[in-house]
Amino acid sequence: MAYPCEITEELKEHVVTTAAPTVYYISDFITEAEEQYLLQEVYKAPKPKWTQLSGRRLQNWGGLPHPKGMLAEKLPDWLLKYTNRISALGAFAGKAANHVLVNEYKPGQGIMPHEDGPLYHPTVTTISLGSHTLLDFYRPVSQSEADGPQTEEKRFLFSLLLQRRSLLVLQDDMYKHLLHGIQNTCEDTVTETVVNLSSAAAHLGQTLTRDTRVSLTIRHVPKVLRANLLPNRK
Ligand SMILES: O=C(O)CCC(=O)C(=O)O
Numbered sequence: 001m002a003y004p005c006e007i008t009e010e011l012k013e014h015v016v017t018t019a020a021p022t023v024y025y026i027s028d029f030i031t032e033a034e035e036q037y038l039l040q041e042v043y044k045a046p047k048p049k050w051t052q053l054s055g056r057r058l059q060n061w062g063g064l065p066h067p068k069g070m071l072a073e074k075l076p077d078w079l080l081k082y083t084n085r086i087s088a089l090g091a092f093a094g095k096a097a098n099h100v101l102v103n104e105y106k107p108g109q110g111i112m113p114h115e116d117g118p119l120y121h122p123t124v125t126t127i128s129l130g131s132h133t134l135l136d137f138y139r140p141v142s143q144s145e146a147d148g149p150q151t152e153e154k155r156f157l158f159s160l161l162l163q164r165r166s167l168l169v170l171q172d173d174m175y176k177h178l179l180h181g182i183q184n185t186c187e188d189t190v191t192e193t194v195v196n197l198s199s200a201a202a203h204l205g206q207t208l209t210r211d212t213r214v215s216l217t218i219r220h221v222p223k224v225l226r227a228n229l230l231p232n233r234k
Pocket residue numbers: 101103111116126135180215217
């Protein structure tokens with residue numbers, strides 16, 4: 001199937017101009033019924049499909065990204081419906097998403113600031129299920145000693161409020177230069193550092209209590225090894 005090589009007009013309507021380039025945020029990208037369906041499918045996966053990390057657990061679908069190439073596995077139909085919908089927005093420059101990371105965060109869990117790195121096409125798209133979260137953005141540690149101590153607090157730039165059922169698309173500087181992370185907290189207070197207040201239908205001073213959140217992080221891994229091209233191991 002052919003996908004648009006450029007971001008479609010439909011997605012362009014959802015650009016967040018108050019963040020660094022480039023963020024698209026679509027509220028209610030999926031319906032409540034679709035959210036329930038996706039959560040059911042995530043929790044139907046057998047126990048060994050989960051990897052337990054110290055602050056969250058995850059499922060990997062599509063293969064394990066690797067510098068030598070990902071040994072690609074077909075995505076299940078319940079994910080393909082949504083990965084194809086996102087590819088059809090032109091998010092992956094004409095390519096189809098072929099990798100999904102499912103993260104589950106209980107209230108009080110998060111993820112350290114990090115970059116997604118060079119194994120992926122430089123776009124990350126995320127569907128949030130079950131709960132909102134605040135995704136925080138940081139500038140990288142400066143190499144210049146003149147900049148003094150590089151605490152996380154000093155490097156913090158702004159946050160995006162991701163409501164349940166929303167789609168987030170990050171590209172360009174947001175993907176390539178900034179780090180993103182989620183605080184280990186049970187509650188979020190909406191302040192002026194949240195730059196997508198209107199599109200996320202939130203207001204200043206609001207306190208949002210976290211529930212269990214499942215995120216589907218949907219990406220395109222360009223370097224892929226096909227199983228039938230691998231050397232025969234006897
Ligand atoms: O859960 C999220 O929205 C962020 C996930 C993430 O940053 C990652 O999987 O690398």
